[in-house]
């Protein structure tokens with residue numbers, strides 16, 4: 001299975017009508033986990049690279065609810081870039097996938113849904129440690 005099959009692009013339901021769009025995301029339905037944490041990133045300019053980590057436990061769905069950004073994901077073997085530029089699309093990032101978020105537009109609001117509460121100890125922030133943890137190094 002390739003990285004694109006593992007880190008699936010998700011399309012969310014639009015329940016909008018003539019009054020405007022309404023996107024609904026339900027845990028364990030439109031995203032493959034119970035949502036325990038939500039955070040969002042904005043005011044990051046195009047020169048900033050965020051993320052640069054993998055998680056031992058947490059799974060994530062990333063959605064640009066406004067503006068756009070890119071996420072580079074790798075499993076240590078393959079690498080792919082997903083452009084996040086639509087409020088009705090997201091990308092699922094399972095545990096132990098390395099991710100970098102970058103190329104934020106000025107109006108970017110990157111919403112992140114997470115399967116776990118925050119625990120700094122489950123973050124791997126060193127790429128060589130990540131490769132070792134995966135048995136690649």
Ligand code: TYD
Nearest residue numbers: 037039041049050051052053117118120123
């Ligand atoms: P960091 O993980 O570096 O952000 P990103 O992955 O988006 O670049 O987090 C920045 C700081 O915020 C860091 O000190 C940890 C803290 N933080 C929390 O306390 N809770 C959270 O849910 C998140 C995402 C970060």
